[in-house]
Amino acid sequence: MKELIEYRRDLETRGVTRADSLIPKSDVLLARDLIYEIASDHGHYSSNGWRPTDGRFVVDKPFRAALKSLIGSSRFPNLIGKPLVSFAGELVGAPVTALPPGQQILFTPPGAASWSVPHDVWHIDAARLGPLGPSGLQMFACLDDLEPQGGGTLVVSGSHRLFNGSDVIRSKQLKRLLGEKAYFRRLFDSKRDPITCLEETVGADEHVDLEVVELTGDIGDVWFMDLRALHAPAPNASRKARIMLTCRLPRAAVASRLLHPEAGASD
Ligand SMILES: O=C(O)CCC(=O)C(=O)O
Secondary structure, eight states, X not given: OOOHHHHHXXXXXXXXXXXXXXXXXXXXXXXXXXXXXXXXXXXXXXXXXXXXXXXXXXXXHHHHHHHHHHHTSTTSOOOSOHHHHHHHHHHHTSOBOOOXXXXXXXXXXXXXXXXXXXXXXXXXXXXXXXXXXXXXXXXXXXXXXXXXXXXXXXXXXXXXXXXXXXXXXXXXXXXXXXXXXXXXXXXXXXXXXXXXXXXXXXEEETTEEEEEEEOOBOTTOEEEEETTSOEEOOOBOSSSOEEEEEEXXXXXXXXXXXXXXXXXTTO
């Protein structure tokens, strides 16, 4: 484990940090095996491995519904327990709370013909809160080993530091503002050459270093991302499914405002 100060420095400068082996392996294996079981019932997984799917980020509806009901069932362990929530609070420097619906499974089947940085699915999940300051964190836990180009979420490191003025800014509006900057104009350009190597994404806007970071890691590792950071799903060009668990962990003081960002915006 790194020192708390190092995680905090990463979050401040880059908007993402990874805490290795944060969730006990026995809990993660329990969750992972339940997902494998459902995947196997739905024909996605067998003794031959994972069945490839050639669509982009596609998961069939019955399987998606089965995952949703699994996570809502008492069989599935709560991986966002007190120790993790209080660790996230220490990273933020204020109490955080798990935003409904709590823990969610992110699943991407393998089989994408190629891997490249998308141009069109970048977003933030919750509006920027202007004068209320940073909203908190989103966590992404690896429920299985996750290699590069294996479907891990992509984050523009440094993007959380841009456009933190006095206004509430929603995702669409933020993308429009960012799109006026050269770095993001290229990232969002549907006609650009495919970016297949993350080194090609290293850049800057004024004094903010920018770079696309791919969330990869070993089973039990947990990424924390500043909720203001621009991020996107990615194709899975590996031979195994991408299985992560996510949960939004806003500062308790602004959690209700995140759900209703315009309420009291002029307070
Ligand atoms: O990796 C993914 O599937 C994307 C996750 C995402 O965009 C989100 O949770 O908001």
